[in-house]
Amino acid sequence: MRTHDDEMPKVKLPSLQDVMDADPAGSRVPDPVHGALPPPVRRIVLDQPPTVATPAAPQTRAAGAGAAPTPGHGGVRHAGEPGPERMRLDALSVFYDDKAAVKSVDLSIRQGEVLALIGPSGCGKTTLLRTLNRLTELTASARREGRIALDDTDIDELEVTTLRRRVAMVFQQPNPFPMSIFDNVAYALREQSMKRPGKAVIAPHVHDALQRAGLWDEVKDDLDRPALRLSGGQQQRLCIARAIATRPEVLLMDEPCSALDPKSTEVIESLILELRKDLAIVIVTHNLQQAYRVGDHVAFMYLGDLVEYGAAEQVFGAPRAQRTRDYVGGAFG
Amino acid sequence: MATQIHQGPPPLPPHGGFGDGPRGSRKRGGESLSTWRYGDRVAYAMCWFCGIALCVIAGAIVLYMAARGLQYLNFTLLSTHPEAGLDQKKTGGFLDPIIGTVLLTIIGIAIATPIAVATAVWIVEYGRPAWLARLVESGIEVVAGTPDIVIAIFGLALFQQSLFAPLSLTADGGAVFGRSFLTAGAMMSLIALPMVFSATREGLQSVPALVREASYGLGKTKIATIRRVLLPSVRPNISTGMALGMGRICGDTAIVIVLLGATLRLESEGGIPGFNVLKGTGSTLTSYVYNNSPAGEGNAPQKAYAAAFVLLLIVVALNFTVDLIARRGSKTGLETGRLGA
Ligand SMILES: Nc1ncnc2c1ncn2[C@@H]1O[C@H](COP(=O)(O)OP(=O)(O)OP(=O)(O)O)[C@@H](O)[C@H]1O
Ligand SMILES: [Mg+2]
Numbered sequence: 001m002r003t004h005d006d007e008m009p010k011v012k013l014p015s016l017q018d019v020m021d022a023d024p025a026g027s028r029v030p031d032p033v034h035g036a037l038p039p040p041v042r043r044i045v046l047d048q049p050p051t052v053a054t055p056a057a058p059q060t061r062a063a064g065a066g067a068a069p070t071p072g073h074g075g076v077r078h079a080g081e082p083g084p085e086r087m088r089l090d091a092l093s094v095f096y097d098d099k100a101a102v103k104s105v106d107l108s109i110r111q112g113e114v115l116a117l118i119g120p121s122g123c124g125k126t127t128l129l130r131t132l133n134r135l136t137e138l139t140a141s142a143r144r145e146g147r148i149a150l151d152d153t154d155i156d157e158l159e160v161t162t163l164r165r166r167v168a169m170v171f172q173q174p175n176p177f178p179m180s181i182f183d184n185v186a187y188a189l190r191e192q193s194m195k196r197p198g199k200a201v202i203a204p205h206v207h208d209a210l211q212r213a214g215l216w217d218e219v220k221d222d223l224d225r226p227a228l229r230l231s232g233g234q235q236q237r238l239c240i241a242r243a244i245a246t247r248p249e250v251l252l253m254d255e256p257c258s259a260l261d262p263k264s265t266e267v268i269e270s271l272i273l274e275l276r277k278d279l280a281i282v283i284v285t286h287n288l289q290q291a292y293r294v295g296d297h298v299a300f301m302y303l304g305d306l307v308e309y310g311a312a313e314q315v316f317g318a319p320r321a322q323r324t325r326d327y328v329g330g331a332f333g
Numbered sequence: 334m335a336t337q338i339h340q341g342p343p344p345l346p347p348h349g350g351f352g353d354g355p356r357g358s359r360k361r362g363g364e365s366l367s368t369w370r371y372g373d374r375v376a377y378a379m380c381w382f383c384g385i386a387l388c389v390i391a392g393a394i395v396l397y398m399a400a401r402g403l404q405y406l407n408f409t410l411l412s413t414h415p416e417a418g419l420d421q422k423k424t425g426g427f428l429d430p431i432i433g434t435v436l437l438t439i440i441g442i443a444i445a446t447p448i449a450v451a452t453a454v455w456i457v458e459y460g461r462p463a464w465l466a467r468l469v470e471s472g473i474e475v476v477a478g479t480p481d482i483v484i485a486i487f488g489l490a491l492f493q494q495s496l497f498a499p500l501s502l503t504a505d506g507g508a509v510f511g512r513s514f515l516t517a518g519a520m521m522s523l524i525a526l527p528m529v530f531s532a533t534r535e536g537l538q539s540v541p542a543l544v545r546e547a548s549y550g551l552g553k554t555k556i557a558t559i560r561r562v563l564l565p566s567v568r569p570n571i572s573t574g575m576a577l578g579m580g581r582i583c584g585d586t587a588i589v590i591v592l593l594g595a596t597l598r599l600e601s602e603g604g605i606p607g608f609n610v611l612k613g614t615g616s617t618l619t620s621y622v623y624n625n626s627p628a629g630e631g632n633a634p635q636k637a638y639a640a641a642f643v644l645l646l647i648v649v650a651l652n653f654t655v656d657l658i659a660r661r662g663s664k665t666g667l668e669t670g671r672l673g674a
Contacts, residue, residue: 175544
């Protein structure tokens with residue numbers, strides 16, 4: 001289903017107009033509905049220089065896996081080749097009882113990029129996301145067909161606990177554990193071994209995770225406070241810290257900002273762009289502006305089908321399918 | 334989302350919602366009763382009256398017992414062993430029944446808690462096969478509804494089997510006595526078990542599914558989730574159930590009389606120090622009160638009142654603990670209502 005992954009001109013922050021002009025399919029019709037250009041809101045949360053002239057240092061990759069370090073992107077979208085493929089979905093279908101919620105989807109998820117999953121309510125986005133780390137297995141009626149590979153290994157061949165450490169999940173509702181802030185992250189870090197590492201061993205890692213989630217400065221003085229006393233946005237960042245603490249390769253986020261105010265949303269979006277350097281991110285969102293702001297690639301689903309997949313500029317600027325056009329049309333009007 | 338449990342009859346202070354949500358939304362100020370329909374006014378008056386009447390009854394019990402108890406209570410009573418005798422002045426105090434009450438309560442709750450918690454975890458977190466789970470729950474309901482005297486005589490029949498001989502005195506002829514702190518404690522645990530069970534079950538059920546998913550999503554096993562997330566977060570519930578169960582054990586008489594022997598003093602059995610007390614018989618404050626009341630053989634009503642007052646204090650203290658635990662439970666943050674928000 002994956003169509004061409006057209007890489008956009010890289011030197012300048014491309015305005016949507018540039019993108020559409022460069023669209024090889026040339027399918028743009030300047031009609032009044034979606035001819036209306038998205039405002040150049042892109043990167044609004046990222047203070048990045050408009051060029052990639054300065055070669056950024058190669059990023060350190062997360063958790064082993066032996067892949068070559070991705071060239072630094074300097075935070076500018078589509079600067080550089082796509083990272084190595086981390087996950088691959090082949091003809092993935094998911095059924096609840098006999099009702100198909102996801103229908104034969106092929107998709108690839110890459111290191112160092114954000115894949116935004118959009119589509120109307122009930123089209124199977126959450127289901128697809130939860131299938132990626134086998135959380136659907138908690139639902140008795142769910143059944144999966146097709147193959148999902150993580151670094152070329154079928155996820156069914158992995159221990160489910162290992163898989164979920166490598167493919168972490170952030171949920172729609174902030175769901176910290178009813179324990180202290182520190183323990184929330186420490187819990188994620190502690191292996192299931194008989195010997196539990198002590199606080200001193202684990203503290204630096206907790207610090208690191210909170211730092212990367214952009215929460216450290218706000219909570220460093222009361223790590224022993226119950227996590228449920230944090231604000232919604234802080235709770236969600238704590239959940240992100242918890243999820244990235246084990247240095248996963250893929251981070252799944254299911255509408256992570258839907259319960260948050262615009263300010264917290266902005267914080268989390270910039271966090272996503274920051275984290276993107278180290279891992280592959282799949283984010284489900286109903287907010288098309290958000291999908292455009294953070295997504296490198298966008299996948300549009302409709303009633304369980306993957307209708308369109310492409311670079312964000314292409315999907316929003318020049319959607320190929322009529323369904324996509326209907327859905328994203330007006331989003332930026 | 335507050336996880337307080339209203340279980341059984343103990344006269345809990347009416348703690349409504351631990352600071353979550355506006356306490357008494359008293360908007361009635363501007364509303365005049367005279368605008369109400371006649372029937373509503375009568376119903377309202379009845380409710381009001383019933384509430385007040387309950388308070389008065391509870392207050393009367395406590396005050397009467399306090400008045401009578403304090404009249405006769407003194408330190409010597411608390412610290413001397415009971416003696417057999419016809420003259421009230423020579424029958425000593427009730428140190429042994431106090432020890433007996435404490436000992437029996439500890440044994441009972443120590444047996445009940447792990448079983449109840451494990452069962453609740455199994456019911457809520459696994460619950461399969463469903464028919465078995467339902468059966469277990471009904472079983473616990475039956476136990477909860479069984480009169481203590483029935484549990485007591487069943488226990489006696491059970492523990493007089495030679496299989497259980499090590500738990501109590503065995504007579505020369507080989508007959509097993511069946512009465513000891515251990516056997517009484519085992520049956521007492523049945524009285525506390527339903528309280529701990531339902532408190533734990535309700536606690537677990539009130540933990541949102543989101544929290545479990547979060548844990549599984551981090552690659553944690555079910556066992557790890559239960560141990561590290563669920564049980565810690567229902568600890569206040571477990572404690573509440575335990576305190577309620579202990580209140581029930583303290584207040585029980587039938588099992589003490591049938592299974593503990595209701596002997597005047599602690600009678601040790603066997604040679605192993607510590608264990609000999611457990612294997613022996615004794616009495617509790619309830620049986621002491623009964624025996625010294627006009628209905629019993631001791632007939633020392635003053636001492637009965639004093640002992641009853643001490644018992645009441647213990648039970649009230651336990652209820653107070655329940656309240657305290659429940660309040661402290663809100664410090665985990667579970668009760669702030671943030672989870673769903
Ligand atoms: N546990 C379940 N049991 C049965 N059917 C389910 C279950 N979860 C989801 N479905 C069905 O699967 C379909 C896809 O649901 P899913 O939650 O993946 O949609 P979604 O795209 O995430 O929607 P939203 O944007 O509203 O979150 C829906 O038709 C839904 O009714
Ligand atoms: Mg969803």
